[in-house]
Amino acid sequence: MSEKHLVCQGAICLCNFGTTPDKLKVLTQKKRFINDKEGSTKLMATNMDIGAATFEKNTFGPCKMQPTPGGFKPCQIIVTAWTGFYEKITLEDNSGKALLEDSKATCPIGGPDCIKIIDHGQTAEVTAKNVENADKEVLAELIPFVNVNKKVKKYIPINK
Template structure:
């Protein structure tokens, strides 16, 4: 699984025949959370997240596979299967394998692997452990306003002797 992100609720997906991304909804369980220290928002997405209500707006805009005299019919997302999921990590229920950032979905109109994941839905949340493991030299260049040597102190600016 070489450094691939796991997919969570809110992942941004797009069909190659649509024009507008939509956000993935996880409806198969309410138990497994990733990248969410409060365990309230980022449900883990699995290959069992299929059907007609798997997305917030349930459309990718006009569907290029359904032409009409005035343009294209609106897309109505129906996922029938996922491919490229991680078969070494399974959540029960729903007995689903975790989706990865390069997983693809099938729609009966667009065909196999027509839906891609643009963003996994995961977001970095800095923790105290991240700060402890941060490279002081690098951080001084990236964020010169933070003194990494004194970050654990109650008043990280006490060394400046400002009165």
């Protein structure tokens, strides 16, 4: 896989012939979450995420492949296929292969591989375990005003 990120719900995509990015929606499965410690928002995207409702706004703005006398027709995204997905992961839920950050989608108007992923959708979330496992000297350099060796009691608010 060579350091390529898996793609998840909320990944930002753009068509070569559009002007506005749109966010990917995962509608083909409801169980497999990645990069989401609560397991509630970042569903893993697969090559089975195709069709007309695959994006939040379902448009990349004006489509340069559809000129009109006054400009361009608005894009209406229809993903017919994905390429460049990861062959070694197959979900049982939809028989889909995991999308990678360099996967590309085909639209019948823009042609093969005209839609690219510009942000995979994953975000870094620091957990207590990350801090616990981190090198204390490095943490002391990065955040010198915090005593990283001191145990902190968890704050529990009291309702009055």
